[in-house]
Amino acid sequence: MLETKDILETINMIDNENLDVRTITMGISxxxxxxxxxDKACTKVYDKICRSAKDLVKTGEDIQKEYGIPIINKxxxxxxxxxxxxxxxxxxxxxxxxxxxxxxxxxxxNFVGGYSALVQKGFASGDYAxxxxxPQALSETDxxxxxxxxxxTKAGINMDAVKMMGKIVKQTAEVTxxxxxxGAAKLVVFCNAPEDNPFMAGAFHGVGEADTVINVGxxxxxxxxxxxxxxGAGKDITQIADMVKKTAFKITRMGQLVAQEASKxxxxxxxxxxxxxxxxxxxGDSVAHILEEMGLEVCGCHGTTAALALxxxxxxxxxxxxxxxxxxxxxxxxxxxxxxxxxxxxxNGYLDITKLESMTAxxxxxxxxxxxxxxxxxxxxxxxxxDEAAIGMVNTKTTAVRLIPAIGKKAGDELNFGGLLGRGPVxxxxxxxxxxxxxxxxxxxxxxQALKN
Amino acid sequence: MKAIITVIGKDTxxxxxxxxxACAQADVNIVEVTQSVLQDMFAMxxxxxxxxxxxxxxxIKENLDKVGEATGTxxxxxxxxxxxxMHKI
Numbered sequence: 001m002l003e004t005k006d007i008l009e010t011i012n013m014i015d016n017e018n019l020d021v022r023t024i025t026m027g028i029s030x031x032x033x034x035x036x037x038x039d040k041a042c043t044k045v046y047d048k049i050c051r052s053a054k055d056l057v058k059t060g061e062d063i064q065k066e067y068g069i070p071i072i073n074k075x076x077x078x079x080x081x082x083x084x085x086x087x088x089x090x091x092x093x094x095x096x097x098x099x100x101x102x103x104x105x106x107x108x109x110n111f112v113g114g115y116s117a118l119v120q121k122g123f124a125s126g127d128y129a130x131x132x133x134x135p136q137a138l139s140e141t142d143x144x145x146x147x148x149x150x151x152x153t154k155a156g157i158n159m160d161a162v163k164m165m166g167k168i169v170k171q172t173a174e175v176t177x178x179x180x181x182x183g184a185a186k187l188v189v190f191c192n193a194p195e196d197n198p199f200m201a202g203a204f205h206g207v208g209e210a211d212t213v214i215n216v217g218x219x220x221x222x223x224x225x226x227x228x229x230x231x232g233a234g235k236d237i238t239q240i241a242d243m244v245k246k247t248a249f250k251i252t253r254m255g256q257l258v259a260q261e262a263s264k265x266x267x268x269x270x271x272x273x274x275x276x277x278x279x280x281x282x283x284g285d286s287v288a289h290i291l292e293e294m295g296l297e298v299c300g301c302h303g304t305t306a307a308l309a310l311x312x313x314x315x316x317x318x319x320x321x322x323x324x325x326x327x328x329x330x331x332x333x334x335x336x337x338x339x340x341x342x343x344x345x346x347x348n349g350y351l352d353i354t355k356l357e358s359m360t361a362x363x364x365x366x367x368x369x370x371x372x373x374x375x376x377x378x379x380x381x382x383x384x385x386x387d388e389a390a391i392g393m394v395n396t397k398t399t400a401v402r403l404i405p406a407i408g409k410k411a412g413d414e415l416n417f418g419g420l421l422g423r424g425p426v427x428x429x430x431x432x433x434x435x436x437x438x439x440x441x442x443x444x445x446x447x448x449q450a451l452k453n
Numbered sequence: 454m455k456a457i458i459t460v461i462g463k464d465t466x467x468x469x470x471x472x473x474x475a476c477a478q479a480d481v482n483i484v485e486v487t488q489s490v491l492q493d494m495f496a497m498x499x500x501x502x503x504x505x506x507x508x509x510x511x512x513i514k515e516n517l518d519k520v521g522e523a524t525g526t527x528x529x530x531x532x533x534x535x536x537x538x539m540h541k542i
Contacts, residue, residue, distance in 0.1 A: 002457070002498075002500075002533075002536050002537070002540060002541075003540070004487055004489065004496065004498050006536060006539070006540040007457060007459055007498050007536050008459065008461070008496060008498075009540075010535065010536055010539055010540075011459055011461070011529055015527075065510065065511055065514065066510055066531075066532050067531055067532045067534070067535045068529055068530070068531035068532070068535065069531075069535060250539045250540070253538040253539050254535060254538065254539055256538065257534060257535060257538040
């Protein structure tokens, strides 16, 4: 029989340390819904999503009840709509967003991701119209998430797309200014976007994927922090890394079990488990607090990047043995507004955008959920995207930018979304104009790292 | 399918009896029980078979919640696999 202490440890993780499965995400290919007539295509999209995912929410709830593991989100990711919209004569691409939103409401899922375009090397037919429609799509729908991949290690960085996205991010915030600029929180700009990511807002279903697939994202910063708090005193860094690994193993095994069970019950192939430590604004569910538990006075002080690198690496090493297929983003997330410790550190001036930028070189994503002043220019947003994409391109890793220009607010004010998206102070950005650099357009050539053959 | 019932709380007379009674009424077979009392905190772990139960998993869970409320303890019932996968390689 199982050891009592192990059983009680699991119960304690769930009851007191916020252990949960963050998301079961069903990836659905929409390649067979392509049609020249946009209305027909939208009907096919709606029908296919509703058909493929009709049992997703119920299955998630059933597994939650039987296994006693909270499953927070049930989500859907689809083929980048830029591709699906390519042959459509009509330029009213936003109709696809309505179809996705309608399907999400019908099924009761939390989000549907994939209002996306992959333009790392250039714009194909459909991509341009899709990107132009993002502000309207995110303003007029509730559950649709959007992402645009503007660079990769293999392709370099598409600076025309970078220039465009600065404008689009700003516009998206502007058209949702009456709702805390929420549109911008549903829009991610990627470099090296993964095709099997179950996390929002950046999830989409890559073209190399199966027709439908189940991907699971685990969570559990609270569990890692608690393990360090209980056993970390007096230990050296090697031992700390070991403790993180062991905890990550347990968390991931749970994710693997849920993924396999969901895959079996839904008769949909299992894709990957994403080993990310995803924080929430809840007390005790913070990545920043793990770093502080390692011995930093506050997240953002010198030493933060090293501690985060250790954490990110140990999470992967522990998780990789626990799952048969690992993918997605897999690492520690640092979304400022969604992490109680990061919010505090930012409010007290310990964490600024430049420190966050250096942290993104060693964690799994990028500048995530950062509130910037409402009068930020599109060129500065583009330049922040370009910097972040350069880090991803050179280091052969995913980086992303999800900035929220807080329209009508200035540095020091606060923006409050509520719920999982949290709240955060408006952070100042650096002075000086990158306008001429951004307006050049063109492409940053792929780095030498791309030439591996 | 096997499930694990855990009961955690302040030790009082008759907890084991009440939980066992809830199991018996639902035709849930108790395979193994271990319990420990540390100071006056009570922790009991039961391995049970629920395949032949006359009510659904959800109903068993609800009934146990009621026992928990009545005895001032926290009772969980969870599929055995969750513990096996987390603690065994």
